[in-house]
Amino acid sequence: MVLTFKIWRQEDKDDKGSLQTYKVDGLSEDMSILEALDHLNEQLVLKNEKVIAFEYDCREGICGQCGIFINGRAHGPHDATTTCQLHLRSFEDGQTIVLEPWRAKAFPVIKDLIVDRSAFDRIIQQGAYIGAKTGTAPEANAIPIGKQTADKAMDAAVCIGCGACVATCKNSSAALFTAAKINHLNTLPQGKLEAHQRVKDMTNQMEKEGFGNCTFTGACEVECPESISVVNIAEMNASIIKTKIYS
Amino acid sequence: MLLDPKIPEGKLEDKWRNYQLGSSLINPANRKKVKVIVVGSGLAGSGAAATLAELGYEIDCFCYQDSARRAHSVAAQGGVNAAKNYQHDGDSIWRMFHDTLKGGDFRSREANVYRLAELSAPLIDHFTQQGVPFAREYGGVLVNRSFGGVQVQRTFYARGQTGQQLLLAAYAQLSKMIRAGKVKMHARHEMLDLVSINGKAKGIIARDLCTGEIKSFAADAVVLATGGYSRVFRLSTLAIGCNGSAIWKAHKKGAFFASPSFTQIHPTALPQASEAQSKLTLMSESLRNDGRIWVPNNKNEARRANDIAEKDRDYYLERKYPSFGNLAPRDIASRAAKKRIDAGYGVGKLKNAVYLDFKDAITNLGLETIKDRYGNLFKMYKKITGIDAYKEPMQISPAAHFSMGGLWVDYELMTTIPGLYALGECNFSDHGANRLGANSLLQASIDGYFILPNTINNYLVKELKNERHTIDHPAFDQATSAVTNQINKILSLKGSKTVDHFHRALGKVMWQECAMSRNEEGLKGALKEIEQIRDDFWRDLTVTGTADEMNTELEKALRLADFIELALLMCTDALDRKESCGAHFREEYQTPEGEALRMDEEYAFVSAWEYSKERFKLHKEQLSFNNITPTVRSYK
Numbered sequence: 001m002v003l004t005f006k007i008w009r010q011e012d013k014d015d016k017g018s019l020q021t022y023k024v025d026g027l028s029e030d031m032s033i034l035e036a037l038d039h040l041n042e043q044l045v046l047k048n049e050k051v052i053a054f055e056y057d058c059r060e061g062i063c064g065q066c067g068i069f070i071n072g073r074a075h076g077p078h079d080a081t082t083t084c085q086l087h088l089r090s091f092e093d094g095q096t097i098v099l100e101p102w103r104a105k106a107f108p109v110i111k112d113l114i115v116d117r118s119a120f121d122r123i124i125q126q127g128a129y130i131g132a133k134t135g136t137a138p139e140a141n142a143i144p145i146g147k148q149t150a151d152k153a154m155d156a157a158v159c160i161g162c163g164a165c166v167a168t169c170k171n172s173s174a175a176l177f178t179a180a181k182i183n184h185l186n187t188l189p190q191g192k193l194e195a196h197q198r199v200k201d202m203t204n205q206m207e208k209e210g211f212g213n214c215t216f217t218g219a220c221e222v223e224c225p226e227s228i229s230v231v232n233i234a235e236m237n238a239s240i241i242k243t244k245i246y247s
Numbered sequence: 248m249l250l251d252p253k254i255p256e257g258k259l260e261d262k263w264r265n266y267q268l269g270s271s272l273i274n275p276a277n278r279k280k281v282k283v284i285v286v287g288s289g290l291a292g293s294g295a296a297a298t299l300a301e302l303g304y305e306i307d308c309f310c311y312q313d314s315a316r317r318a319h320s321v322a323a324q325g326g327v328n329a330a331k332n333y334q335h336d337g338d339s340i341w342r343m344f345h346d347t348l349k350g351g352d353f354r355s356r357e358a359n360v361y362r363l364a365e366l367s368a369p370l371i372d373h374f375t376q377q378g379v380p381f382a383r384e385y386g387g388v389l390v391n392r393s394f395g396g397v398q399v400q401r402t403f404y405a406r407g408q409t410g411q412q413l414l415l416a417a418y419a420q421l422s423k424m425i426r427a428g429k430v431k432m433h434a435r436h437e438m439l440d441l442v443s444i445n446g447k448a449k450g451i452i453a454r455d456l457c458t459g460e461i462k463s464f465a466a467d468a469v470v471l472a473t474g475g476y477s478r479v480f481r482l483s484t485l486a487i488g489c490n491g492s493a494i495w496k497a498h499k500k501g502a503f504f505a506s507p508s509f510t511q512i513h514p515t516a517l518p519q520a521s522e523a524q525s526k527l528t529l530m531s532e533s534l535r536n537d538g539r540i541w542v543p544n545n546k547n548e549a550r551r552a553n554d555i556a557e558k559d560r561d562y563y564l565e566r567k568y569p570s571f572g573n574l575a576p577r578d579i580a581s582r583a584a585k586k587r588i589d590a591g592y593g594v595g596k597l598k599n600a601v602y603l604d605f606k607d608a609i610t611n612l613g614l615e616t617i618k619d620r621y622g623n624l625f626k627m628y629k630k631i632t633g634i635d636a637y638k639e640p641m642q643i644s645p646a647a648h649f650s651m652g653g654l655w656v657d658y659e660l661m662t663t664i665p666g667l668y669a670l671g672e673c674n675f676s677d678h679g680a681n682r683l684g685a686n687s688l689l690q691a692s693i694d695g696y697f698i699l700p701n702t703i704n705n706y707l708v709k710e711l712k713n714e715r716h717t718i719d720h721p722a723f724d725q726a727t728s729a730v731t732n733q734i735n736k737i738l739s740l741k742g743s744k745t746v747d748h749f750h751r752a753l754g755k756v757m758w759q760e761c762a763m764s765r766n767e768e769g770l771k772g773a774l775k776e777i778e779q780i781r782d783d784f785w786r787d788l789t790v791t792g793t794a795d796e797m798n799t800e801l802e803k804a805l806r807l808a809d810f811i812e813l814a815l816l817m818c819t820d821a822l823d824r825k826e827s828c829g830a831h832f833r834e835e836y837q838t839p840e841g842e843a844l845r846m847d848e849e850y851a852f853v854s855a856w857e858y859s860k861e862r863f864k865l866h867k868e869q870l871s872f873n874n875i876t877p878t879v880r881s882y883k
Contacts, residue, residue: 006524012796012797028519028521030523030524031521038747043799045745045746045791045800048787050791050792051799051800053797057317057486057487057488058319058322058486059487059526059528060322060528060627061323062322062408063312063319065313065314066428078630085390085627103334110457110797114797116313117313117314120314121315121316121432123421124418124422125422125425125426129419129420129422130376131423132377134297134373135303136376137376137377138376139372140372140375140389141333141388141389143375144388145383147387149383150383151380153378154380154405154412156413157380157405157415158408184378188380190375190376190377
């Protein structure tokens with residue numbers, strides 16, 4: 001299989017950057033897109049050129065570290081998947097594939113396809129936790145939680161923190177990411193006690209980081225590898241209003 | 248040097264309590280004067296960093312990923328074990344202790360294993376409190392399922408993403424302490440050396456992966472929680488960045504390395520499809536609760552799986568191990584698969600897989616139940632292979648997975664370097680020669696949350712009275728120059744082969760000779776081949792880019808340089824142990840039925856290796872079993 005890659009190359013955060021074209025042969029349809037980049041990098045090294053910097057770690061769709069804008073879509077042509085789970089069988093022999101980094105004001109490019117997503121960590125630090133210390137927990141079955149409630153919390157908790165929602169949003173909004181985390185904890189009895197403060201602090205931080213506002217296009221839900229529903233955003237917005245009333 | 252595991256006095260069930268009663272404490276006002284470095288942000292690292300910070304210590308925490316939340320604990324799927332006996336099926340701390348010790352083929356310490364079982368129940372309480380959405384019954388109580396090597400249901404889970412949910416809970420707690428100013432998180436930093444002063448661990452050297460800057464960090468104690476090293480096989484279930492460099496550097500500075508060759512080969516990964524493959528994706532062992540494993544009865548079977556009649560199928564695990572069946576422990580299930588595949592009964596394009604079939608489970612339990620239990624795994628399977636496993640069997644194959652070996656630690660989780668601790672997968676302590684499923688999340692969490700915060704005081708209380716050091720101490724300069732020299736050497740080689748070339752070569756040798764089945768001749772050959780790979784690496788490697796920028800190729804080269812040396816130790820250890828136990832199967836030592844033949848009289852010890860002048864010296868920690876008599880491990 002032969003593919004032409006147009007890949008964003010950028011030395012560092014201050015460099016202007018540009019798309020470079022690479023014709024790559026010796027590919028097979030069983031390879032993942034990241035393995036195709038491994039293969040290309042090996043050829044670059046042998047030509048004494050610098051390798052393309054791109055993110056990955058687990059390569060099984062759960063760590064959330066990989067993330068490339070592929071032919072204009074976050075994580076490529078399929079719904080509900082990560083970049084590492086995208087295989088070349090999804091492309092035609094001879095096709096041109098454009099690879100770009102996530103683009104958002106709050107995610108500055110570090111190098112080539114790698115961006116800085118530490119803004120997500122800082123949102124989490126503003127209250128995406130339960131304040132109890134190690135060693136203070138009651139017996140696990142002491143607080144019954146209905147299956148529907150546990151399932152609802154889990155549906156939100158599965159977020160892998162990849163940032164595809166931000167990358168695909170025309171406003172670069174982090175609403176889905178933030179809402180998923182808020183709803184995971186606020187749904188559970190253990191998280192309810194700090195619910196209002198959590199909503200306030202996390203949404204404040206989200207704005208401070210320079211993410212845009214949500215205009216409810218639903219694009220994030222489409223690209224989310226875990227198919228987290230935009231209903232979470234609606235619930236978060238309702239919580240914001242409740243928080244304003246109650247605090 | 249005599250290895251003292253520091254097992255507390257008293258009856259087995261009293262040891263941990265006795266230990267806590269006798270251990271030192273540090274006044275809360277003094278704790279803020281103490282700095283601890285934690286390397287790794289997985290369950291063990293995040294748990295330790297957050298808990299120590301809650302207690303009042305100052306923490307520097309490091310991970311090579313872009314965020315603490317990426318650590319590979321995230322990928323554990325199936326669950327976490329705890330002796331809660333919620334299912335009223337005869338479980339107890341004692342039974343869990345027994346299962347784990349037996350599962351490890353009697354090559355772990357009784358006292359450690361008992362403590363693991365004892366602390367399992369409070370861990371479930373802890374994670375529930377932290378907001379982990381564990382699976383629930385409609386009535387609101389927690390659900391359990393079974394895992395391999397066990398006949399009770401003691402595994403707690405959150406769909407097929409238990410590791411993710413536990414890690415995110417630990418990351419949340421860590422984030423809370425970052426906000427509180429007690430933890431300073433250093434993401435995208437990789438530890439490249441340990442700094443020891445007067446024989447004690449006093450800091451680390453780390454490379455900022457964004458800028459290439461080599462930085463020094465001083466502390467009163469150093470905690471390694473850097474995970475497993477199965478990427479030595481290149482193809483494994485681990486994350487691509489997982490590496491053995493931190494523990495290897497510590498080993499070279501004096502930390503003994505225990506049972507290095509004990510590597511778990513997981514029976515249910517996706518088979519390799521091509522040379523270019525970088526990773527073998529794991530399908531959770533929990534699938535074996537409902538899936539049935541089989542191969543065709545005829546070699547060269549050409550029919551599709553669904554067209555093969557029942558009489559032409561060999562459900563070999565059910566046939567050979569009727570009482571445990573498809574839930575036989577991992578080492579046994581992997582070896583059985585290898586035997587079928589080697590004998591020519593393998594399935595799939597490369598004939599390197601066996602079937603895992605859900606047809607009966609779907610008939611008996613209904614499609615919805617199976618979807619609820621394993622939906623995300625089936626989805627993942629389809630993404631990678633393009634096959635719908637609700638309609639035809641999955642194809643699975645053994646893959647390198649967990650490192651039971653690691654740095655030798657005593658009951659306090661301290662290595663042979665005073666002030667250096669090792670937690671989670673990077674130590675050797677609890678799993679013996681084979682780890683039971685759903686015990687790894689357990690061990691990592693317990694080490695970090697419950698054990699280290701109770702044991703580290705004993706050391707720190709003495710250190711508070713001694714002279715403190717800063718990064719101005721010459722030991723930091725020396726370590727920095729050593730690291731810089733190694734980097735410069737790699738960049739100046741300018742040979743003709745890539746890092747991946749050497750990694751593929753190393754992986755091939757290790758998978759062939761030091762994985763599921765080993766023998767003397769093969770291991771001796773492997774040692775020669777690996778030495779050759781090492782010499783070629785340092786002669787003919789080429790890495791582009793510079794030292795003072797983000798350079799992913801250089802990162803890979805530094806990790807591989809350590810893997811090559813570690814591989815030599817693994818083969819040396821496998822060669823030395825002239826018996827079969829758990830995952831370590833020496834072909835020369837097997838029963839007439841082809842099962843592992845343990846040699847308790849000669850080998851009931853932990854092999855702890857010392858690094859001296861580029862050679863490995865063996866020390867033995869004798870294991871004594873006072874509460875359970877080691878028996879032949881039978882799952883028939």
